[in-house]
Amino acid sequence: MxxxxxxxxxxxxxxxxxxxxxxxxxxxxxxxxxxxxxxxxxxxxxxxxxDMLAQKMRGGNSGLVGVFVNGFRSLVMHELLSAINDEARRLGFDLIVFNADHFDDARRAGTAEMLRKLCDGLLLLLPDANDGLLDKLERAHAPCVLVSFAARPIDLPVVLGSNRMAAKSAVEHLLGLGHRRIAFIAGTSFTGQSEERQRGYEDALRAAGIALEPAYLRQGDFNDASGFTETQALLELPAPPTAIFAANDAMAFGAMDAISDAGLKVPDDLSVVGFDDVIRAAVVFPKLTTVRQPLNEIAVRAVAELVDAMRNGRAEGFRIELPARLVIRDSTGPAPKG
Missing domain, CATH: 1.10.260.40 (lambda repressor-like DNA-binding domains)
Structure with a gap:
């Protein structure tokens, strides 16, 4: 050798x-x-x-940003990662992406610690609130930023899009179209964002004087298949909903497929609203009404805050929430009569 x-x-x-x-x-x-x-x-x-590790040990900079992700299944994850890469490269940094279900797992903790020491700072995308790494980073005030995290208060920088208020506006749109039987398909609880979106859904219904119907609350998994399955269950109810608000676009796509599979039409028979506005939302048929998360702005702001934390050598806790907005397309319409 x-x-x-x-x-x-x-x-x-x-x-x-x-x-x-x-x-x-x-x-x-x-x-x-x-x-x-x-x-x-x-x-x-x-x-x-x-030798970057030796250089870091001598107090130098590696020029590396670590990006920790809990899986690549999310469409939002891909769009965030792409935007973060563009901004980091523009500022002269390279990315190291580390994927694990849990970074405090015995098989992953060593790698996570090595990368934490090697990289000048870390971005954690849609982190799992139950991961022990968050507690470790919080205690150390290590240079890092959490992206799209709403599960609990944490003494670290957090950058995310609006969830509760944006979800409320989505349901208000359906209410304005005359819908009163509106269902909600939730996602997983790891990042806390689904719960925030459900609170927005409930806020809108209460403000309209509509009682919450437990049968209209369904638990999905942030993927097409769960949206399909939960919509099938909703359609079997004695009084099925006339509109469905899904906690992300993937489940909304699954909902539209289930509606079509049942011989019904969107939006003539049921209206569907998603959340995120991923690229596919504008090209499906019918085009999906959804909440547009400012993913590029989230990425740019997260990188900027990380650079500040790296410059200061530590991260202070704060939360930056960027506004999201409803994009009305073809999947919503007036509530059917009768």
């Missing part, structure tokens, strides 16, 4: 001191252009690669 070149060998090849070679390779300090070029040429000749 080929021997790994060292910084000392690069310095000797370039005819400079060790500190000058280090500064030239990191692009910091006052190093003459000719000297920097000579050092870079020596590094290329020797196939030298900096």
């Amino acid at each position: 080929q021997k790994t070149s060292t910084l000392t060998e690069v310095a000797e090849e370039a005819g400079v001191s060790l500190i000058t070679a280090s500064r030239a390779l990191r692009g910091v300090g006052r190093v003459a252009k000719e000297t920097r070029e000579r050092v870079l040429a020596a590094a290329a000749k020797l196939d030298y690669t900096p």
